[in-house]
Amino acid sequence: MDSLIVNSKHVANIINKTNLPVADLAANPYLGCTHACKYCYASFMKRFSNHQEPWGEFLDVKFWKETADFKKYAGKELFLGSVCDPYLPQEKEFERTRALLLQLQNIPIKLRIATKSDLILRDLELLKKFSDVQIAWSINTLDLAFQRSMDRAVSIERRFKAMEIFFKEGFVTTCFISPIFPKITQVQEIILKAQDFCHFVYLENLNLRGDFKRRILDFIAHNYPSLMPLYEAIYINGDLSFWQDLDFKLQEFAKSLGLTYVINERKPQVTQGRRPLLINYFYHEKIKKNAKI
Numbered sequence: 001m002d003s004l005i006v007n008s009k010h011v012a013n014i015i016n017k018t019n020l021p022v023a024d025l026a027a028n029p030y031l032g033c034t035h036a037c038k039y040c041y042a043s044f045m046k047r048f049s050n051h052q053e054p055w056g057e058f059l060d061v062k063f064w065k066e067t068a069d070f071k072k073y074a075g076k077e078l079f080l081g082s083v084c085d086p087y088l089p090q091e092k093e094f095e096r097t098r099a100l101l102l103q104l105q106n107i108p109i110k111l112r113i114a115t116k117s118d119l120i121l122r123d124l125e126l127l128k129k130f131s132d133v134q135i136a137w138s139i140n141t142l143d144l145a146f147q148r149s150m151d152r153a154v155s156i157e158r159r160f161k162a163m164e165i166f167f168k169e170g171f172v173t174t175c176f177i178s179p180i181f182p183k184i185t186q187v188q189e190i191i192l193k194a195q196d197f198c199h200f201v202y203l204e205n206l207n208l209r210g211d212f213k214r215r216i217l218d219f220i221a222h223n224y225p226s227l228m229p230l231y232e233a234i235y236i237n238g239d240l241s242f243w244q245d246l247d248f249k250l251q252e253f254a255k256s257l258g259l260t261y262v263i264n265e266r267k268p269q270v271t272q273g274r275r276p277l278l279i280n281y282f283y284h285e286k287i288k289k290n291a292k293i
């Protein structure tokens with residue numbers, strides 16, 4: 001990306017406590033995210049970093065003490081990438097995520113990684129050194145054109161392929177269907193495609209707030225005008241019936257496939273067998289409202 005502004009940033013701590021429900025700790029080797037998803041909730045980070053550039057067009061590459069002692073984090077859950085993707089294309093050059101993994105490799109920490117990339121394949125052998133790793137790929141469409149209009153990450157096919165490879169290597173994998181765009185995200189089809197290669201399917205609805213609410217509604221008005229009444233009902237008038245219906249349909253769908261479907265499970269356990277557990281996190285925003293990331 002020609003317009004990308006890259007800065008180096010020295011930080012005292014790369015690992016911080018979080019009150020996100022998914023982990024005890026969070027680490028973000030970058031500030032900013034060049035995947036530039038139009039619906040990114042993390043874009044509020046701009047406010048805390050004095051960046052004036054649009055989200056996706058700046059990247060602070062973080063450096064920390066290479067000798068930092070992380071032993072005190074043994075036994076904790078660490079979420080990599082709560083406000084950036086740890087496997088951005090720029091990670092190929094800067095290797096900050098890899099540097100952190102190398103520093104952590106002898107510490108019995110529970111790694112939780114969320115990405116929209118397949119660059120994580122580069123670190124497959126390194127990740128095998130950790131005894132407890134869970135990796136989630138965000139996938140919210142099977143339509144390449146829609147994906148390209150929403151984010152600058154790798155194609156959905158490449159994300160599925162990476163998930164399959166990690167699954168076959170024995171890692172715990174998650175297909176994170178998020179955010180679900182009403183009547184656009186093909187939820188059932190994604191589940192069918194992912195079910196043989198993941199332990200969990202997380203389902204999260206599209207939340208619209210802040211700067212991006214108008215942007216997404218304008219996008220829908222322009223590209224899917226027939227869906228505008230539905231989007232207005234949900235996002236202007238607060239009508240939740242679409243999500244209630246979808247919840248019901250997905251429960252039925254899960255039943256038809258013999259899959260277990262649960263609501264808001266905070267610490268899902270991996271069960272024996274290969275069928276994924278479906279977890280509905282609709283209305284997640286109420287849980288995340290005061291979260292420190």
Ligand code: SF4
Nearest residue numbers: 033035036037040084
């Ligand atoms: S990958 Fe995640 S952090 Fe990055 S822009 Fe997209 S939603 Fe935001």
